[in-house]
Amino acid sequence: MIRVEQLRKNFGTVTAVSGVSFTAENGAITGLLGPNGAGKTTTLRMLYAVMRPDSGNIRVDDVDAIADPHSAQGRLGVLPDGFGLYPRLTAREHIEYFGELHGITGASLRQRTQELLDLLDMNAIADRRTSGFSHGERTKVGLARALVHSPQNVLLDEPTNGLDVMSTRAVRTIVRRLKEEGRCVLFSSHVMQEVSALCDSIVVIAQGQVVARGTPDDLRRHTGQENLEDAFVALASGERRA
């Protein structure tokens, strides 16, 4: 479970995140929805402790992520936005590298790596260097290494951005599976359909603030728009006018 309270972050004079609060429950998929530049990535970066918030609280399970970032990171599996791979390492080596950094070794590391390769249908590319990988294959590697330590909480920053239909489906399958396992999945996207199809709960962010939250149905009711995309536009631009 992830609980965020009054998160703030400025870059110089620019306010990127201004008082974001939400809770992402276990066994549920929470969508962080917002237009480009709304503060989704910055919020997530503070969650996985590569950025320090100016103020606010973050709890990952029962860990204070600001006071004890490494314990929080141990409970998080993260697929950052626009992440990169090591072109000269194989897919398997990527998974094993992160597994080792999480303290998994020997037979259990090999077994867990194989599990992920099977799960993501990556056996054909497991021992190839990643330099020639397609975007879909790269995303799979990124996902697999994020999940190597079986984290209770999974943060995915625009994971389906630019993916083809097949790869998008593969990602959704994994996300649903993580939910079934009782994990907490926090998923960011700027694509309405994606979020409404997948998420149990949606947090809409615009201009660094939470402008709405609830189930997809709640959002429709809240804005009075039948179509969820219209609801999203109403929320995002409504905030901008204010």
Added chain:
Amino acid sequence: MNFGRSLRQIAIVIRKEIKDSLRDRRALWSIVFSVSIGPIIIGFMMNRVADRQREAEQVRVPVVGMQYAPALVDWLRQQSGVQIVEGPQNPEEAVRNQDEELTLIIPKDFAHTFNQSKPAVLQIVADSSRNDARPTVERVRRLLQQYGAEIGSLRLIARGVSPAASQPIVLEDIEVSTAQQRAAQILTFIPMFIIMAGFVGGMQIATDSTAGERERGSLEPLLVNPAPRLVFVGGKWLAAALAAMASTALTTVLCAYLPRFLPLEEMGIRFRIGPEHITGIIGAALPMCLFSSALQSAVATLARSFKEAQSYMGVLVLLPMIPGVLGALYPLGNAPWMYAMPMLGPYVLLTNVLGGQPPAINAFLISAGISIVAAAILVRITATLFESERIIFGR
């Protein structure tokens, strides 16, 4: 922070960076090439110098007008390694066209003037812009001066004067350096090569694992792993330092084998790198590798892009050349303060070790201590930079 866990994580990072860099064949070969090219070129150059010296001992002297000074020609023939041949028709043109290195001309009136005990003229036709002919010309000039001196002494004796009277002063050279020291002076480039190798060897990992890692976008996911930044920075630094040490070892081995293929004995130089030098080389060079890799990692982390980092490396590589170039221009000596300078200390240590005069253990300890402390400070700075969001996410 769990210390044992951090150490394990550092080892994991080191292993990954080393594996990664070993697969970068192009970078690997460029390191091997750049650390071996120096010793190999020097090998060729030394061989050429030796060849020329050998040539100078075996001189071929074309003489025009042999019949005018048969005694002189006979005397020359008796000197070892001198071969007298008939001179060319047009001596100046032959020398200018490089058909001959020199030509000795004995003018027609040589015998006449000589017999009158007046200075008799001999002409040497030579091209002073030709470096390769210089030893030969020098040798011939010395032979002729020696002949002149001998004749002069005989003339004085014939007149009842001691030849010593015409020699108001005698210059005597007292050489204080041992043969090994002279060798070290001539071979000052070897310490420089060893230090350069340490510098070049760690460069690829130092840039690829910092500026390169960020540019690829693999830094952010890496930093999500639960470890202090010092762990990542430390691992990357030590991986670079290990590569630097490996390339230092490669250059040292090359330099150790080089003299076997060089006619150093002929040139009056005794130089070898043997087992007795190994401890000294390790003591001088390895702490330097820790320092240079730390410096490179810090600079590469500050660079805005991989390209920028690489161009900074091009500037940094001039650093280890400074003491080498200075040392070649004039002997640096070994004042105690030198050991306390990060790049200079190891250089002076290596020069003395290879010169057969290993400095006291204190000098090693000071130099190593300074290198390690400087490295620790730089690594600490780099780790702080890794905490900075501006550095992690670029600017």
